[in-house]
Amino acid sequence: MHEKILTEVEKLENQIVNTLIRLCSIPAVSPHNGGEGEDKKIQELEKIIHELGLADKAKIKYEYVDDDKAPSGKRPSLFLEYPGKKSQRLCILSHVDVVPGGNLKPFVQGSKLYGRGVCDNGAGLVPSLFALKALLNAGLESEYTVLLAFVADEETGSHYGLEKLIERDLFRPDDLVLVPDWGNEKGDFIEIAEKSVLRLHFKVTGKQVHAAYPNRGLNACRVANMLAYEVDEALHKAFIEENKIFEPPFSTFEPTRRFANVPNVNTVPGEENFSFDCRVLPEISLDEVQDLVEKICKEIETSLDGWGSKIELQVEKSPAPAPTSPDSEVTRLLIKNIREVLKLEPFLGGVGGGTLAAFFRQKNIPAVVWSQVSEDSMHQPDEFIEIKFLVNNAKVFALMMAEAI
Ligand SMILES: [Zn+2]
Structure with a gap:
């Protein structure tokens, strides 16, 4: 047949x-x-x-x-x-x-x-x-x-x-x-x-000033750089599990989109927006990932206390x-x-x-x-x-x- x-x-x-x-x-x-x-x-x-x-x-x-x-x-x-x-x-x-x-x-x-x-x-x-x-x-x-x-x-x-x-x-x-x-x-x-899909959208607010007088404002670009680096490091250290049925076999946490900030070179930006695209092994809880990211946001905000920096996090979650x-x-x-x-x-x-x-x-x-x-x-x-x-x-x-x- x-x-x-x-x-x-x-x-x-x-x-x-x-x-x-x-x-x-x-x-x-x-x-x-x-x-x-x-x-x-x-x-x-x-x-x-x-x-x-x-x-x-x-x-x-x-x-x-x-x-x-x-x-x-x-x-x-x-x-x-x-x-x-x-x-x-x-x-x-x-x-x-x-x-x-x-x-x-x-x-x-x-x-x-x-x-x-x-x-x-x-x-x-x-x-x-x-x-x-x-x-x-x-x-x-x-x-x-x-x-x-x-x-x-x-x-x-x-x-x-x-x-x-x-x-x-x-x-x-x-x-x-x-x-x-x-x-x-x-x-x-x-x-x-x-894998589960997790998208993290960060909005960092500082204070825009002339680049010659950064002491009078708060550079949102620098805070965003620091934040992106810390999040990147922390997630890769915390979630190291591997599952061989996937390629790649580990969770991925990638800084991806970054919106334009100021149009000219001599202005300290007062706002930065950027995102991470994360593909997380299904056995890892997305809440745990989110908790860690929120903790880092709080820590950076606290360390800049008095400078008026604000970090807002928006999360999109699609668990596998x-x-x-x-x-x-x-x-x-x-x-x-x-x-x-x-x-x-x-x-x-x-x-x-x-x-x-x-x-x-x-x-x-x-x-x-x-x-x-x-x-x-x-x-x-x-x-x-x-x-x-x-x-x-x-x-x-x-x-x-x-x-x-
Ligand atoms: Zn198709």
């Missing part, structure tokens, strides 16, 4: 490439990034679903999230549910939107397909459709009920996509969820965990959900079929945070992130995908649909 499915997928290679070209010729950039949103691209996708004959037995529905900035006032996501032998569902969820820029006239060159969105997330989206098509062409019924979800607004944070949809009655605790939105060229990396278990059904099902298609042993690991799988993990629905992709080309102007990766992704998805673990 497996050979038959794999052969059917191979026969679809040209159609997979042509469908991806057709879809990626339609821009789907967020209105919050200067684009028109997903309307046109998702309508074309629905047309393709009908043309492939996938609509005959499937339930197809749109879900909308209001967005004042979108031309239609809302952002569309599309769901296709195709019945299988079991009522339990295998859900493959990809996103329709793309980042701005890049090539909107996709073209094939050598072994690669170039164009904005062909990799992120076309390399997951189109193969998921053709995996189902290959099963039907092989005359087989899928084991699981197949739920293909095509969602809006991943690239700007999912506020008009999965963040809202996950609160509706669309997913079930026993769904097996695969998000083909990250991976590597070998196809051996399965993401099951992520519990990792998806390596023993969960979806993880085992995926591993088995990667082995079969790619003839290699995949490894399980964690990333720095922010995948669509996190929304499912927050709801205790096990979700894994995997695909074989040209990872370095994602978000680049010359985004591309190796055509054989598209075929491999479709093969793995089709075998996952076909037979339960």
Whole structure:
């Protein structure tokens, strides 16, 4: 049976490439990034679903999230549910939107397909459709009920996509969820965990004066430098834990953004604003990190007592959900079929945070992130995908649909 499915997928290679070209010729950039949103691209996708004959037995529905900035006032996501032998569902969820820029006239060159969105997330989206098509062409019924979800607004944070949809009655605790939105060229990396994200925003107030008379004011730039240095040192000393499933295996605490202060060189600035971006191992409490940072702020404020310096701290916290278990059904099902298609042993690991799988993990629905992709080309102007990766992704998805673990 497996050979038959794999052969059917191979026969679809040209159609997979042509469908991806057709879809990626339609821009789907967020209105919050200067684009028109997903309307046109998702309508074309629905047309393709009908043309492939996938609509005959499937339930197809749109879900909308209001967005004042979108031309239609809302952002569309599309769901296709195709019945299988079991009522339990295998859900493959990809996103329709793309980042701005890049090539909107996709073209094939050598072994690669170039164009904005062909990799992120076309390399997951189109193969998921053709995996189902290959099963039907092989005359087989899928084991699981197949739920293909095509969602809006991943690239700007999912506020008009999965963040809202996950609160509706669309997913079930026993769904097996695969998000083909990250991976590597070998196809051996399965993401099951992520770090917590902590963002620290500091505002230091001093007193602005002429640079020739610093004694008459308080230099907010110097206080900010001191504060940033102390926070950097203290966090790296206090949280040294390592967890080998992550790369890098430790928590990261990075000073990142610094706002402009004064426009001229001979003025002592009276205000400084800067931020840290921290990716913290899930086993470390974000409250503990915050407590330490607050303590340092207080100490520096106290040491400058009498100078009128003020330090304000604003904190954004997104604690990581519990990792998806390596023993969960979806993880085992995926591993088995990667082995079969790619003839290699995949490894399980964690990333720095922010995948669509996190929304499912927050709801205790096990979700894994995997695909074989040209990872370095994602978000680049010359985004591309190796055509054989598209075929491999479709093969793995089709075998996952076909037979339960
Ligand atoms: Zn993506």
